[in-house]
Amino acid sequence: xxxxxxxxLGILFGAVAACMLLRLAFxxxxxxxxxxFILAVALISRYTVGYIYxxxxxxxxxxxxxxxxxxxxxxxNLTMPGYPLTFSVTxxxxxxxxxxxxxxxxxxxxxxxxxxxxMRANLLRAVSHDLRTPLASILGAASALRxxxxxxxxxxxxxxxxxxxxxxWLFRLTENLLSVTKFSGEGMALxxxxxxxxxxxxxxxxxxxxxxxxxxxVSKPEEILLVPMDATLIEQVLIxxxxxxxxxxxxxxxIWVEIERAGRGVSVRVADNxxxxxxxxxxxxxxxxxxxxxxxxxxxxxxxxxxxxxxCNSIIRxxxxxxxxxxxxxxxxxxxxxxxxx
Numbered sequence: 001x002x003x004x005x006x007x008x009l010g011i012l013f014g015a016v017a018a019c020m021l022l023r024l025a026f027x028x029x030x031x032x033x034x035x036x037f038i039l040a041v042a043l044i045s046r047y048t049v050g051y052i053y054x055x056x057x058x059x060x061x062x063x064x065x066x067x068x069x070x071x072x073x074x075x076x077n078l079t080m081p082g083y084p085l086t087f088s089v090t091x092x093x094x095x096x097x098x099x100x101x102x103x104x105x106x107x108x109x110x111x112x113x114x115x116x117x118x119m120r121a122n123l124l125r126a127v128s129h130d131l132r133t134p135l136a137s138i139l140g141a142a143s144a145l146r147x148x149x150x151x152x153x154x155x156x157x158x159x160x161x162x163x164x165x166x167x168x169w170l171f172r173l174t175e176n177l178l179s180v181t182k183f184s185g186e187g188m189a190l191x192x193x194x195x196x197x198x199x200x201x202x203x204x205x206x207x208x209x210x211x212x213x214x215x216x217x218v219s220k221p222e223e224i225l226l227v228p229m230d231a232t233l234i235e236q237v238l239i240x241x242x243x244x245x246x247x248x249x250x251x252x253x254x255i256w257v258e259i260e261r262a263g264r265g266v267s268v269r270v271a272d273n274x275x276x277x278x279x280x281x282x283x284x285x286x287x288x289x290x291x292x293x294x295x296x297x298x299x300x301x302x303x304x305x306x307x308x309x310x311x312c313n314s315i316i317r318x319x320x321x322x323x324x325x326x327x328x329x330x331x332x333x334x335x336x337x338x339x340x341x342x
Contacts, residue, residue: 004048008057015040019069033069037061038097045101054098134166175236190318192228197259197266200231204238212246219258225266227339233315240308241270241335249274252332265341271334276327285325286313
């Protein structure tokens with residue numbers, strides 16, 4: 001409530017200052033005052049919560065224009081011919097702008113809530129679908145090791161490797177879930193700081209190389225690109241994209257990362273030279289988990305975690321950016337995300 005009051009008073013003070021400057025510049029300000037204060041009402045409605053602040057701003061704007069910027073100055077005058085009608089219309093327009101702006105904000109909030117509920121549903125569906133198999137595999141392998149002490153060394157090593165793979169997969173799942181809870185809870189907000197994109201990409205590659213020897217080639221611009229972001233979450237996005245190539249891109253031998261400035265933001269592309277994304281999967285690839293089965297080996301199906309890409313998309317959208325995927329003409333697939341510079 002206190003913040004909303006500061007916003008209201010600050011914007012109205014700015015409108016008064018703007019009209020004063022216009023008076024100094026042009027001498028006459030009556031023609032400019034009303035549009036300036038209508039704009040102020042729209043801004044107050046946009047950056048405050050609820051109808052009350054827009055309505056109060058509308059009433060105060062009419063009084064300020066009457067007192068400060070309508071002859072006789074520094075006095076209220078409602079007796080001039082046509083004046084009551086003029087300012088009644090002004091007040092009505094301000095109220096309508098306030099109401100419409102607040103309504104749009106409410107619709108945006110409803111859309112955000114719907115997307116968040118959809119994301120939660122996708123997460124629950126993905127978790128319930130994907131957790132059971134690796135857990136059963138770990139239990140089965142552990143039981144085999146415990147009950148068969150005379151297993152040959154090679155078979156014992158295979159079971160231990162299988163346990164390690166499933167445990168690593170569960171660890172990545174936990175990291176993704178923790179990333180989501182960082183911005184999907186009530187009252188939670190991203191903690192953005194300006195970060196060098198190249199450094200975040202380099203950090204993600206370093207962590208990826210601890211579990212994979214798949215080469216990653218980076219193409220970057222000469223300029224240093226600073227982007228406001230939650231560095232931990234964006235790094236998680238990149239790691240998920242790299243691991244997606246490792247696990248699902250058939251015959252992929254190379255990953256390319258391209259960083260470039262794109263309009264009023266920064267674009268990051270992660271491409272591979274694998275078999276590409278099946279056409280029936282491409283439209284729903286960011287949905288978390290779908291009934292569409294990928295054409296993959298049994299081991300890949302068992303670890304077919306659409307949740308990773310769903311989390312990536314949710315993180316990028318939470319930053320005000322966008323994400324898409326497409327197959328390359330020369331083979332393989334490209335995942336691209338865009339983050340705004342402001």
